[in-house]
Amino acid sequence: MIDIKGTLVSEGQGGVYNERMLGNYRVWDPYRSKLAALWYLDKTTTLDKDAVVLYLGAANGTTVSHVADYVESVYAVEFAPRPMEDLLVVSKKRKNIIPIYADATRPVLYASLLEPADLLYQDVAQPNQAGIAVKHLPFLKSGGRLILMLKTRSVDIRKSSDEVFADTCAELTAGGYVVEKTTWLNPYHQDHAAIVCRKP
Amino acid sequence: MYWYGEIGNLSIEPAVCEAQVRNTKTIPSVLCNWQDLKAAGLIKTREEYIQAVRAVTFSLAEKGIAVDLDKKDAALLQMVKTLDEMDNVINLLTERVIDWHAATTPGTSHKYTRSNGPRIVQKIAKSGSPSLKRVAREILSLSAVRTDLMKEVSREAVLVIPNMSALVGGLVAARLIARAGGLEATARLPGSSIQVIGAESALFSHIRTGSSSPKHGIIFQHRRVHNAGKEVRGKVARQLAAKLAIASRLDLYRGELDAEFVETANAKIDKIFGGES
Numbered sequence: 001m002i003d004i005k006g007t008l009v010s011e012g013q014g015g016v017y018n019e020r021m022l023g024n025y026r027v028w029d030p031y032r033s034k035l036a037a038l039w040y041l042d043k044t045t046t047l048d049k050d051a052v053v054l055y056l057g058a059a060n061g062t063t064v065s066h067v068a069d070y071v072e073s074v075y076a077v078e079f080a081p082r083p084m085e086d087l088l089v090v091s092k093k094r095k096n097i098i099p100i101y102a103d104a105t106r107p108v109l110y111a112s113l114l115e116p117a118d119l120l121y122q123d124v125a126q127p128n129q130a131g132i133a134v135k136h137l138p139f140l141k142s143g144g145r146l147i148l149m150l151k152t153r154s155v156d157i158r159k160s161s162d163e164v165f166a167d168t169c170a171e172l173t174a175g176g177y178v179v180e181k182t183t184w185l186n187p188y189h190q191d192h193a194a195i196v197c198r199k200p
Numbered sequence: 201m202y203w204y205g206e207i208g209n210l211s212i213e214p215a216v217c218e219a220q221v222r223n224t225k226t227i228p229s230v231l232c233n234w235q236d237l238k239a240a241g242l243i244k245t246r247e248e249y250i251q252a253v254r255a256v257t258f259s260l261a262e263k264g265i266a267v268d269l270d271k272k273d274a275a276l277l278q279m280v281k282t283l284d285e286m287d288n289v290i291n292l293l294t295e296r297v298i299d300w301h302a303a304t305t306p307g308t309s310h311k312y313t314r315s316n317g318p319r320i321v322q323k324i325a326k327s328g329s330p331s332l333k334r335v336a337r338e339i340l341s342l343s344a345v346r347t348d349l350m351k352e353v354s355r356e357a358v359l360v361i362p363n364m365s366a367l368v369g370g371l372v373a374a375r376l377i378a379r380a381g382g383l384e385a386t387a388r389l390p391g392s393s394i395q396v397i398g399a400e401s402a403l404f405s406h407i408r409t410g411s412s413s414p415k416h417g418i419i420f421q422h423r424r425v426h427n428a429g430k431e432v433r434g435k436v437a438r439q440l441a442a443k444l445a446i447a448s449r450l451d452l453y454r455g456e457l458d459a460e461f462v463e464t465a466n467a468k469i470d471k472i473f474g475g476e477s
Binding site for chain 2: 084091097109113
């Protein structure tokens with residue numbers, strides 16, 4: 001990961017979402033992007049140059065654009081039509097993004113498009129976030145990483161964040177992941193936890 | 201099956217590939233391998249592979265978005281949201297203009313400012329300082345636009361969601377589906393959820409702290425709910441919501457008015473409204 005005097009940046013053409021530039025580098029804001037927040041809290045977060053990334057919940061493609069600056073190719077899955085239109089615009093300029101318009105709860109609809117991934121990045125505001133991650137286990141290479149951005153509020157409003165968090169970790173372990181590290185994203189994002197897992 | 205077909209029968213022709221993606225029924229045990237296409241001589245480099253797969257996903261995405269945004273309720277949703285936004289703006293501006301008027305006109309009684317907002321704005325539009333007058337006139341013309349838009353929403357709702365509109369009127373029906381996130385989303389909701397759409401804060405405080413549950417959300421705006429006697433209001437809301445759930449499914453999957461259903465549903469609701477159970 002590239003940082004300029006402690007500020008996380010990525011190298012690429014700017015003007016995706018009016019992000020700030022430092023020279024030729026695009027500033028990656030931890031308050032906007034959970035992945036950037038994770039890097040600020042845990043500097044071992046890395047994106048490898050030759051990695052294939054499967055990105056679930058691509059939204060408007062802001063974080064996707066930064067990820068694409070670092071890695072080989074990004075398969076970006078998004079479900080809502082309006083954000084998808086923005087994602088297509090972003091993808092037109094960045095030739096290593098493969099935008100997929102589909103529902104991440106039904107991977108069979110786009111399974112025929114995917115290559116084995118080194119990193120599965122998941123940021124979906126859905127109730128069954130662990131279930132979605134488990135469904136995508138076949139798309140990860142052995143030894144590949146999962147970074148799950150858990151929005152505890154989306155899972156169950158009646159349970160506390162800690163309960164939801166514990167349940168999710170248990171479900172991931174039961175589904176075949178090995179939970180390696182967990183980080184709460186305070187102060188950048190409230191009620192969000194990053195769960196890093198590995199496929200054995 | 202892969203997007204580029206099976207070994208021995210490979211293709212990067214977008215139309216062929218799209219059909220293959222659509223027809224995939226299972227997750228393959230071994231995923232795509234770009235070397236397959238290279239070995240077959242269809243591409244030379246990884247860049248070309250990505251380019252080919254992008255051509256397919258772009259085309260699928262563009263078609264998919266076009267279909268989803270073309271759903272007939274999309275325009276209605278935007279109209280209702282615009283209408284509710286205009287209500288907000290008009291109310292805020294009215295409040296502000298009345299305060300302004302009171303500040304520049306000594307002797308304005310509190311009672312005066314509390315009475316009918318639109319009528320005061322009409323008065324201010326005739327008297328008042330020049331700039332105040334202009335703002336008041338803007339509010340009046342905005343209100344006129346709002347009234348027209350409201351009529352159009354009702355008209356449109358009768359076409360798009362005929363059964364729901366027949367039960368609660370076009371405006372309330374349109375507000376319901378707008379709040380739920382579309383006709384399809386509404387049709388997937390149980391009646392009990394439709395009953396409390398728009399009363400989310402009361403619902404969550406009920407779930408969290410155990411305060412009494414809300415009896416009605418947006419459907420309170422329908423006359424048979426807000427005019428019902430206190431004892432039967434919850435019952436009316438419950439029955440109405442249950443019938444709305446059925447009506448939304450009729451609207452989504454059939455799309456035309458089912459007069460027989462509407463008649464029996466209305467009779468049942470009227471019966472509860474009248475106090476018989």
